[in-house]
Amino acid sequence: MNTNLPAAATITSVRRLTADTSLFTLACNDRDAALELSSFQPGQFLELSLPGFGEIPISYCGLPSACGAIELCIRHVGHVTSPLRRAGPGDAVGLRGPFGHGFPLDGYENQDLLLIAGGLGMAPLRSLLLALLDQRSRWGNLTLLYGARETGALLFLDELLDLTKRSDIRIQLAVDRREQCLEGPPNCRVALLPALLDGLAIQPEHTCAALCGPPVVYAYLVAGLKQLGLSGNRIHLSLERRMKCGIGRCGHCAVGSFLCCSDGPVFSLTQLQGIEGALA
Amino acid sequence: MAVDFIAERDLQRCLNLLRRQGEVHAPLRDTDGMVRFGPLPTGVLPDLTAVRTLLPPKKYLLHPRETILFYQAGSGYQLPSGDVPRLILFGLHPCDLAGINYLDQVFLGNEPDPLYAARRAALTLIGTSCAPDQFCSCHLRPSPLTASCDLFLQQIGGGFVVSCGSSRGVELLETVTELIQERELTPPADTRSFFGQQLPPPPRSELDPALPDWQNLAEQCLGCGACSICCPTCCCFDVLESGGLDGSSAERWRRWDNCLFKSHAQVAGGASFQKDRTQRFRYRYRHKYRGFGQLKRLPSCVGCGRCRAVCPAGLDLRPLAERLEGCAP
Amino acid sequence: MKKLRLAITGLTACSGCQLTLLNCEAELPQLLEKFEFHYFPLACSPAVLKGRYDAALVEGCLSMPHERQLLLALRSQSQLLIAVGSCAVWGGVAALKNGTDRELLRRQVYGQSRTAVGTFSPQPLQSLVTVDAVINGCPPEKKELIGLMSGLLLGSLPVPNDQPVCSDCRMKENLCLLTERAQLCLGPLTLGGCEARCPSQGVPCEGCRGPVPEANLGEALELFLQKEYGRAIVIERLRRFYPEWKS
Amino acid sequence: MSRSGRIDILTRVEGHGKIELIRTGSRVTDARLHLHESPRLFEALLLGKRFDEVAEIACRICSICSTVHKVAALQAIEQALGVRVSPQTGLLRQLAVQGGQIESHALHIYCLALPDYLGVGGFPGLANVAPQKLKQGLKIKALGNLIQETIGGRAIHPFNLLVGGLGRTPGPEHLQRLADGLQEVREELPDLIEFTASLPETLPPLFPPEACAVSGGPALFGDHLATSTGETVPADAAASWLNEKVEAHSHAKFSRFDGQTVYLVGPLARLHLSIPAEYAQELAGAPVSSSLLARAIELQQAVEHSLMLITHLLAAGLQQEKPAAVVPTSGQGTALIEAPRGVLLHSYTFDQRGICTGADIITPTAINQAAIEGSLKALVAALDSTDYQQVKTACERLVRCFDPCISCAVH
């Protein structure tokens, strides 16, 4: 694949998830490109181009699919993402990827897994969750902790509620505040995300944690996980930085001497130890 | 030892012979007194005594601002097309050659950048030796980057000792055989010897944010961007896209960026991972003296002295590097 | 596609930003296909502000009460309001003596007459209304105006630039007037995007595009003083387009 | 019993103005021009500025005529400080001013005035009814801009024109490019003049007052005012002769002259004072509305003159010169130049350190105010109408004939 040239793709469907976030399904116009773009690891990302506006890094949000459909969950916040609010089926976009390192699935073999998502961090973790459920027998206990500002901001709530019917996964939700009119989902507490770690029963030497959330919560989550006895190489975090090229050239996404795009975006806590500003 | 020698008085003829292989660009002193790489007019000799040009040769490989993609509704994104003319860069100093070596590693590693690769393939590099001045640091600190080129002309009294660095160089040399004299002499070492050296790995410890130096640098820096723009190995770029007035076309372009600017690590909503300039100076330092990303542990400073020569505030990272990197700066 | 409906006007200013648009001779025919210049008193009759506008492009600063009324009307009737030019964005030349009592200045020109009594110290548009985007420059660059217009067609606004004039200047490999000629060049403090028009012709940057983010005024002042420019001269020069510089 | 009619903003003129129509009963009996542009108080802003800042600031009075403001300011400053510029600088400045003349006249003829004759609202309408004319106009306008940009560095607010000289002197290739463009446009101008002369008269014949223009130098330049009444006023006496007074209903000062005579400045006045033989017939005793024709003729003159200047400059060989050195000193200087709309005066006083202690700027539209108002009153009387809309349209057209530049007038 040419490093600068996005492959042509088309939006096939759009689902509004919350007031400011939508789930897009895309299809590549070209078979080879589709194959390349849809063989990814959860936690990896691609570069999405919106013609006339620019290109942005977005995490894969679904499963690698045989038919080449790609799911992306996008929050409408700025120059490129806001106009995507107006985009609909049939609109042309461009894709480059997959880029970066995802979550180390092979290292998770036989481990208990603790997935912790904050806000939009659910996007890459959904991909991981779906991958884990897809090969459920390879892993031990599965736990998902997911927090958002308010009930209305919880992404993929319908899917998560469906999953709570299964016995092989534990799901705990948290919201900072609950809207008056809404009755919260059954397994949802009014609490800050790190509070869900309090007293969580895990076996630290058999558990790996995968985190994705806004930078501000990482420090608290990490402290909580350490409290539970997890060592740094069992904690994986997905970082977000400004990115332009996605392939380690433009120089914007440095984290210490790592580049977030090519060395990350998923790092182990051990890797990030002592790096100024890594966990903000 | 036997060496190939071209007499100084034959330089003009040599350049004329080279011209048959492509346009020759070389350092030229302009009427304003500044030295720049530019097309060498016939009959004019390059300035081989100048220590440095304003911009390094990176301008030939990455243009300050260039279109990298065109978009047209219906046909999608397309790479810019067009011929890349063959160019001979004449009079590159070892530091600039090392700078190109660094850029090669960034832009040709893994998946080559198409624009860079095409321009690089069309370049012939002819180096010359030089005498460092007070801004230079090539001779104070060895670099693992190589100062390789196709031909090298070492300046010694009355002419140049010529050596080849590639098969392209051998070919070139053949085109000027009529000017080559065989001489028996041992040329003294030049600054090339500081390049291509194995270095002890830089300290693994992170840079200490508590050092007062960062604050001092940040306070004095005007944020003009000159240091990065003039640096042969600074290659951060920004990418922007804009639509056309027809409403259906677009253009994506990149331009040189600078790690000392506020927006460098800013993300949606204005949050930044390099909020203040002290932090950004550590970033710059890390890139210059320790390397990052795929080129971790490969320092990128080639010692050309441009950042010091152009900084209006006269900032100099050398003393800090001397302390932090443990060896002579 | 339906043409975008525009309101283009000037407040306290020289019409230079509007003229810059009219100076896009090559692009005007194309612009006419895509935009309806509904309210544009400088070039189109009649000029009646009526209905909704997709965008209002406003030149100039506020210095008289009736301009406040007009600006509020433009704001409430327009989807987007864009401040065009340094007067609209920073106050500009008209504001260069904002430190001085306006009544005193008025009397220096009109004497004791009651002419233009309502005039107040020029203010940028942001002082009264929300501005969705800005185009800098005195006058702005054509290229940036055309970029704004093509952005409007797509539904996007210009991405703010934060590189100083020096960056443009160095990229053009110019001789540096500050370091090589010890001239009072405001390049390091000034927002770029003009491709260093002035220094490229050997004329020091006069700062017409306003301050760059994080402009290091203290250090620049120090440097200018070292180059033997008196403090007063430097401060006067700095304030030519942006009165808020603190000495 | 009188009441005033609705006041509308003037369109297709530079700046902000209104016409007030006074009605007695149902009949419109009087008209007044209000230049209510917000004053920037330039003459006060300039006080305390050093000599090398004055022209940079003063040119921001107006964009359409920024080049001529700049040149006038520079000449006044140089006179005050005793700076002499090279002949080459003089020629290049003249060329830049001619470029401004071309740009401004093309803008007025094609974009601002022609719509009146072709029954459309502005240049977007022209694109439908007379696309070729619009194209031609834009081409000429672009050329005027290119001339200003080549010499001044920028079409609006030219930074390359400095006290004592130029930042960078354009190369011969740049001037040659201008010459090529001028040659091309030159071919088209006879047709334009014929076309403007053939346009139907839409206003009753109103005759301009006495004429006044700068004289005594190369085209558009000079050192004194000359009038159709035979007066000669040297530059340093011009300001007091023009006799500016503040009036309550205008933010622009009025030139009151001797209190009796009213003078017109601008294209018609210039041509009146030196009628080119070939147009003697069309222009002799021409009414105010023939200003469009006058501008077309001047456009041709500007093109011819520019070509001549370029020929001179190229023949002499362009030199990269440094601006003349300036030693700050106290002094006073006044410059007169013809801006596209007429007589422009810049006058400055400096103290020992070269700091501006006095500034006086008199602009064509301010001078013309009395003539415009006089014509408006005459028009209202001539129409003697109760049809408000008709009077209003006619008044607007009449004002446009003067091509007022209100930012200049109120500066």
Ligand SMILES: Cc1cc2nc3c(=O)[nH]c(=O)nc-3n(C[C@H](O)[C@H](O)[C@H](O)COP(=O)(O)OP(=O)(O)OC[C@H]3O[C@@H](n4cnc5c(N)ncnc54)[C@H](O)[C@@H]3O)c2cc1C
């Ligand atoms: C590895 C990675 C994965 C991501 N995954 C997702 C995802 O799945 N869903 C989602 O909604 N968002 C995701 N983001 C964030 C997303 O890239 C930004 O929201 C987006 O770039 C904002 O662009 P904008 O033009 O709309 O915003 P603006 O604020 O207008 O952007 C301004 C500039 O900053 C850059 N920029 C701004 N924010 C970011 C950011 N957070 N990261 C990198 N560059 C930024 C943009 O490239 C642009 O040039 C991810 C970011 C990274 C780095």
Ligand code: SF4
């Ligand atoms: S050249 Fe000097 S002042 Fe300019 S950005 Fe670099 S360090 Fe700062």
Ligand code: SF4
């Ligand atoms: S000339 Fe001015 S703008 Fe250019 S680099 Fe020097 S200080 Fe900056």
Ligand code: SF4
């Ligand atoms: S160089 Fe400075 S003064 Fe000149 S156009 Fe640019 S910002 Fe304006």
